[in-house]
Structure formats: structure tokens, C-alpha cells
Amino acid sequence: MSTYKQTCTNLLELSNSKVTEWLASFDTVITDCDGVLWIYGNALEGSVDVMNQFKAMGKKIYFCTNNSTKTRAELLKKGLELGFRITEEGIISTAHATAAYLKQRKFDKRVYVIGSEGITQELDKVGIKHTQCGPDPMQGPLGEFMAKHLKLDSDIGAVVVGFDENFSFPKMMKAASYLNDPKCLFVATNTDERFPMPNMVVPGSGSFVKAIQTCSERTPTVIGKPNPAICESLLNPKKIDPARTLMIGDRANTDILLGFNCGFQTLLVGSGIHHLSDVDQWRKSKDPEDKKLIPDVYLPKLGDLLPAIVNSQTGGSY
Ligand SMILES: [Mg+2]
Known part of the structure; x- marks a missing residue:
């Protein structure tokens, strides 16, 4: 177990030798992208160097x-353009993991997709x-429709x-009708509620999932x-050791909670959604879910x- 388990210790306040010790405590790094590595297509200062190091x-x-x-493939292209040294195998996306989830369960019917081509292209890849x-x-x-x-x-x-900017009443109606058959699988890529932008809010996949959840019951x-399902391809064949894996994220209810659920070490960065003030709230909260x-x-x-x-690396006395 990590020395710092759920203590929200600020690494900048640790001595050099403690940070060096911490760096040696993990050999796999799983990181969120938006808000950690980049924002709006621009790499965050220093993130490329740290990942490549x-x-x-x-x-x-x-x-x-x-x-x-x-x-x-698209995420790989973006990462490489920004200077990250990664490979396609090093990318875990919900679209890919969703296709892999169905493939692993030998799914051989057809999928009704509410989402974008990110999903359909990954389904194509696994046939x-x-x-x-x-x-x-x-x-x-409605009657005529x-x-x-x-x-x-x-x-x-x-x-x-998944995320569908063409979400509509007919899509809700079709999805709910298909799901009326209890044998029909219901899979959501993710449940992120929304994407805050300056002066507006973009609904996230979770908004569409909730709508289908409601009408399909x-x-x-x-x-x-x-959900640990996103890491199934790493955890099930035991490609990684959870205790020696670091999960990095800017959103606690997705990234940090994934780390908690999988037994990873966790690092929150304040360059995106959640900040130290949020952590203070969770510390004070009586809800055990907040503690996670x-x-x-x-x-x-x-x-x-x-x-x-x-x-x-230099063993210097900085
Ligand atoms: Mg993020």
C-alpha cells in the first residue's frame, strides 16, 4: 500500500529524497488526457516532458x-503531434474498450449506436x-412518426x-424499444455529466445515458x-501490478475513483476539473462515497x- 494512501499529500512539500522514493514506488502510469496532458488541443506546460521522462x-x-x-488511432495522432512518445497499445479509450467488451463476450448480433464514429470505427475493427x-x-x-x-x-x-451531438427523440424511442427485450445488452461508454466551457455547458455522455436509462428502465x-471495465485489457491478463500502478487525473469522480476501484496509487492534478478546495469538502463529508x-x-x-x-536521475542535491 502506498505510504500516502488517500492523504492528498502535496508532492511539492516533500523532500527530494521522499519524491525520489515515491517515483520508485510505481512502474506503470495510467493518465487521463484532457485537463492533465492537454486542454483544448494545447499541451499543458511540462506535461510532455514529464510523461516522456x-x-x-x-x-x-x-x-x-x-x-x-x-x-x-486518432488519439495516438493527437498525442504524437503534441510530442508524447506513445504507441497505439498505450491508449485506452472508451470507444475501444466498449468494442473489446462486446468482442470478449462473443457478441454476434448488431449494435444500435447512439454516439459518434469513434464508436462505430472501433466496432468495425473487431468485426x-x-x-x-x-x-x-x-x-x-408523434402519431405520424x-x-x-x-x-x-x-x-x-x-x-x-456515448457522446452524441445528434441525440434525438427518435433515438431515445428506438433505444428504449430495443432495450424492452431483457436479452438486449445496454452499454454506456461513460457517464461524464458535462464539459464546462467559458460561459456555457456542453452536455456529456452521462446526460444521454441517463435519458435512455430513464425511458428504458x-x-x-x-x-x-x-468502472474498472476500461482497464479490463490490462487487469485480466495481469499485464500490470495494481499496487505499483499510478493513476493520474484531474477529475476525482472518474480518474481518482477508478484508481480507488482498481487498487492503484492516485495523483490528482489541479489543472482541470477538481482542486484542493474540493478535496477539503470530501474530507469534511460524512458520505463514505466522498472519501473514495x-x-x-x-x-x-x-x-x-x-x-x-x-x-x-542526476542524484543532485536540488
Ligand atoms: Mg480530465
């Missing part, structure tokens, strides 16, 4: 994102049939819900963080680790 130290590196709109994504707008009043336009396919065996299997959100260690941003890494 981890790799140079011989640690296994995985990028883990709940963003279901991108395939692994799973699916409906196309894109607009499916309401046609006419049901009589003339609503077509349900008989070969659908799963409904997958079913509970989905959630693939994305904080408290990380082992904390840094204002990932790049702050760079001087300590350089120091640990």
Missing part, C-alpha cells in the same frame, strides 16, 4: 480517456455489425450510448472511468514534477 525511466505508459468520440451514427430527427407529430417512420430492426442485440454496464475521491498525492499541474524527476 517516465517512459525514459522504464515505466509503462497508458493514456486513458472517457472521450468516446475518438478512436485509438461487430452496427447501425450508422448521425442525425435521426423527428419526422412529423410511429405509423410511418419508426422502423425497428430485429437483429439488434445491444444498445451502446434499465441500468447500463458502464465501460468508462471509474481523496487522492494519495497532489500537484498543481503535472509539469511541476519535472525538476524532481531530473533531480532523482
Whole structure:
């Protein structure tokens, strides 16, 4: 067990030798992307150097994102363009993990997809049939729509819900109708509620999942963080040792909770969604679920680790 288990220890307040010790306590790093490595397509200061240093130290590196709109290949391209030394195998995305989840269960029917091409392309890669994504707008009043336009396919065996900017009433109706069959699987890529932007809020996948959950009266299997299913390909073949794995994130109810659920060490960075003030709230909270959100260690941003890494490698007295 980590020395700092759920203490939210600020790494900047530790001595050099303690940080060096901490750096040696893990050999796998799983990191969230948005808010940790980059924001709006720009790498956060120092994050590229820190990740590449981890790799140079011989640690296994995985990028883990709940963003279901991108395939692994697209995420790889983005990471490489920003200067991260990663490979496609080092990328864990909900779209890929969803396809892998169905494949592992030998799914051989067709998937009704509420989402984007990130999902359909990953399904194509593992040879799973699916409906196309894109607009499916309401046609006419409800009675006319049901009589003339609503077509349900008989070969659908799963409904997958992710981020869908073309979400609509007909999609809700179809998904709920398919899910009326208890044998039809209900899989959600992730349940992130929303993406805060300056002056507005973009609904996240969780908003669409809740809508389908409500009208279908079913509970989905959630693939994305904080559900360990997203790490199934690492945990089940025992590719990694959870106790010697560090999970880095900026959102506690996805990233840090995933770390808690999988028995990983956890590092919260303050460059995105959650901050030290949130951790203070969870410390005071009486809800045991809130306690799970408290990380082992904390840094204002990932790049702050760079001087300590350089120091640990040179053995200098910084
Ligand atoms: Mg994030």
C-alpha cells in the first residue's frame, strides 16, 4: 500500500529524497488526457516532458480517456503531434474498450449506436455489425412518426450510448424499444455529466445515458472511468501490478475513483476539473462515497514534477 494512501499529500512539500522514493514506488502510469496532458488541443506546460521522462525511466505508459468520440488511432495522432512518445497499445479509450467488451463476450448480433464514429470505427475493427451514427430527427407529430417512420430492426442485440451531438427523440424511442427485450445488452461508454466551457455547458455522455436509462428502465454496464471495465485489457491478463500502478487525473469522480476501484496509487492534478478546495469538502463529508475521491498525492499541474524527476536521475542535491 502506498505510504500516502488517500492523504492528498502535496508532492511539492516533500523532500527530494521522499519524491525520489515515491517515483520508485510505481512502474506503470495510467493518465487521463484532457485537463492533465492537454486542454483544448494545447499541451499543458511540462506535461510532455514529464510523461516522456517516465517512459525514459522504464515505466509503462497508458493514456486513458472517457472521450468516446475518438478512436485509438486518432488519439495516438493527437498525442504524437503534441510530442508524447506513445504507441497505439498505450491508449485506452472508451470507444475501444466498449468494442473489446462486446468482442470478449462473443457478441454476434448488431449494435444500435447512439454516439459518434469513434464508436462505430472501433466496432468495425473487431468485426461487430452496427447501425450508422448521425442525425435521426423527428419526422412529423408523434402519431405520424410511429405509423410511418419508426422502423425497428430485429437483429439488434445491444444498445451502446456515448457522446452524441445528434441525440434525438427518435433515438431515445428506438433505444428504449430495443432495450424492452431483457436479452438486449445496454452499454454506456461513460457517464461524464458535462464539459464546462467559458460561459456555457456542453452536455456529456452521462446526460444521454441517463435519458435512455430513464425511458428504458434499465441500468447500463458502464465501460468508462471509474468502472474498472476500461482497464479490463490490462487487469485480466495481469499485464500490470495494481499496487505499483499510478493513476493520474484531474477529475476525482472518474480518474481518482477508478484508481480507488482498481487498487492503484492516485495523483490528482489541479489543472482541470477538481482542486484542493474540493478535496477539503470530501474530507469534511460524512458520505463514505466522498472519501473514495481523496487522492494519495497532489500537484498543481503535472509539469511541476519535472525538476524532481531530473533531480532523482542526476542524484543532485536540488
Ligand atoms: Mg480530465
